[in-house]
Amino acid sequence: MGITSATPHKPARASSDARLPRGNGRQRAATAATDMQRERILQVATQLFAKQGYANTTMAQLVRTLGVTKPFVYYYFRDKQEIFEALSWPPAVECLTSMDFAPDDIRPAREKVLEGIERLIRATVAHHPAAFFPYRDPQAYRPEYRAAQTKLAHHFYDQLCPLLEQARRDGDLDFDDTRITALAACSLPGFLYTWYRPEGRMTPDEVVAALLKLALRVLGLRT
Numbered sequence: 600m601g602i603t604s605a606t607p608h609k610p611a612r613a614s615s616d617a618r619l620p621r622g623n624g625r626q627r628a629a630t631a632a633t634d635m636q637r638e639r640i641l642q643v644a645t646q647l648f649a650k651q652g653y654a655n656t657t658m659a660q661l662v663r664t665l666g667v668t669k670p671f672v673y674y675y676f677r678d679k680q681e682i683f684e685a686l687s688w689p690p691a692v693e694c695l696t697s698m699d700f701a702p703d704d705i706r707p708a709r710e711k712v713l714e715g716i717e718r719l720i721r722a723t724v725a726h727h728p729a730a731f732f733p734y735r736d737p738q739a740y741r742p743e744y745r746a747a748q749t750k751l752a753h754h755f756y757d758q759l760c761p762l763l764e765q766a767r768r769d770g771d772l773d774f775d776d777t778r779i780t781a782l783a784a785c786s787l788p789g790f791l792y793t794w795y796r797p798e799g800r801m802t803p804d805e806v807v808a809a810l811l812k813l814a815l816r817v818l819g820l821r822t
Contacts (some may be wrong), residue, residue, distance in 0.1 A: 602700030637675045640665065646684045650729035653683055653736040684744050687733055692727035694719055694788075695751035698758035700705075708765035709772065712818065715759065716784065720810045723788040724795070724803050754783060763818065773819030784817040 629637075643664050647656045658679050662669050676682045697718035700711055723730045733740070733748070739747075759781050766772040774780040787810050795806065 603643045610796060622724055633675070635764065636671075639673060640675055641682065641686055642732070644728055646735075648686070648732060650684060653679075653732070653739040660778055668669060669774070680739065683732065683739055684735075684741070686729045688744075690722065690730035691733070691748050691818065693722040693726065694730065695748075695755045697722060698755055698762070700758075707771070709820075712762050712766055712772070713761070713815070713820075716814050716818075717811050719785060720788050720814070721807050723791060727791075727795060727797060731795075734789055734792045755785075759785075771821055773821060774817075780818060784814040787814050787817075 605783075633773065634797075640661070644656075644661055647660060647664065656679065658672065661682075662672055663680075665672070676685070698711070698715035700715075704711070721770075760777050763774070763777055763781060765770060767774065776790070791806075791810075797803065
């Protein structure tokens, strides 16, 4: 899910601090009723973006599909871009924090790598189609959003790369360059957007299992 950078940097803050860098239209306070209306807008927008892409989806189409007025939508979101980013952010956070483990988790690095990679793949599949928006329309995001997502990606690799190297020292993984290996293994879920369909011949669990098997081959898992 948008995992594209393993460049050295300062570690990101804890995943619990990950926040979408923008407000919510004119809305000042959330209630159960407003949360329901906001979710309704996001659900309809998800289908329009997935079917037509970002550029071909308009606020007029969204309003017409919802059967509401433009001020109704603008109360919750400033514009189409904010809706698109609001849909893309939760998958980004879940995918890019999939390698986070409790400080007192003393399991071998091999086990953490396997669990984290599976969580990454499973989160990508579970968040279809929103998880694939960054691959389909990467130009749609603001620089601030891209910077926040890059920070999350850096955080992901801060967790993954040391675990890979420890697992290699333990004799559980066999690979050469750590960064290239990490990028190659974690790029596999990104190709899902070109062919994955929830109603396809493989169930979501079967897709996860197949991609996990391929990722572990890239990592050189020793059985």
